[in-house]
Amino acid sequence: MSNERVLICGVDEAGRGPLAGAVYAAAVILDPQHPIPGLADSKTLSEKKRDMLAIEIKQHALAWTIASCSAEEIDEINILQASLLAMKRAIDQLTIMPTQVLVDGLHCPGIAIPAQGIVKGDSKVQEIAAASILAKTARDHEMVEMHARYPQYDFAKHKGYPTAHHLRLLAEHGACEIHRRSYAPVKKVLGLV
Known part of the structure; x- marks a missing residue:
């Protein structure tokens, strides 16, 4: 029997559907000694609850990282590949290497650690x-910052x-530099379709 501790890393992305901004991914290894009540799919939580849980996750997780891929x-590489690259970047930045990676969805990033899509x-x-939660809150905060830049x-x-x-x-203002030019509504505004 192995004495190796099982360290599960959860990975998810946020921002595949938007027309603007980066796609974000987060990797989290929770601490079994510090359970965090209320964890759920970020889309089912209010913004206030997500923000509160993000603080708790950052305080109590064994390790967490957030990474992104720009518009x-x-x-350049399409949204699926960019999502997977953001996930890989997040995993690669972990200070503790997990023994298994569990990814939301069907696709897993190309990593050396055993990974499974769920x-x-x-x-x-x-x-x-x-x-x-971490990916969604990070992306939302970036978009608030982009609001200040592009009100x-x-x-x-x-x-x-x-x-x-x-x-x-x-349609009124045209596309700005953070709009995704490969997305049909942006292409249309740019006259590329």
């Missing part, structure tokens, strides 16, 4: 739920997602 990288993993696995797009409100409001502003 330019998304346009569909709806953010609602089934605490480590993935924690990663989903005409109201990024703080829609976080870059293709809402009717965002599409109206995109």
Whole structure:
């Protein structure tokens, strides 16, 4: 019997659907000695609850990291590959190497550690739920910062997602440098389709 401690790392991304901004990924190794009540898929939590849980995760996890791929990288390699690259970057930055990586969804990044994709993993696995919260809160905070830089797009409100409001502003102002040029609504505004 091995004495090796099993260290599970949960990984998830945030921001595949938006028309603007980076895609974020987080990797989290939770501490079994410090359970965090309330962990759930970030999409099911209020912004306030996500922000509170993000603080707890950062305080109590054995290790956590957040990484991203820019809009330019998304346009260059596509959103799936950019999501996987952001995940790989997050895993590579961990200060503790896990023995297993559990990823939300079907696809796993190319890493040397055994990895498994779990569909709806953010609602089934605490480590993935924690990663989903960190990725989502980091991305949302970036979009609030982008709002200050590009107030005409109201990024703080829609976080870059293709809402009717965002599409109206995109049509009115054109694309800015953080818009994803490979996405159809942005291509349309740029006259590329």
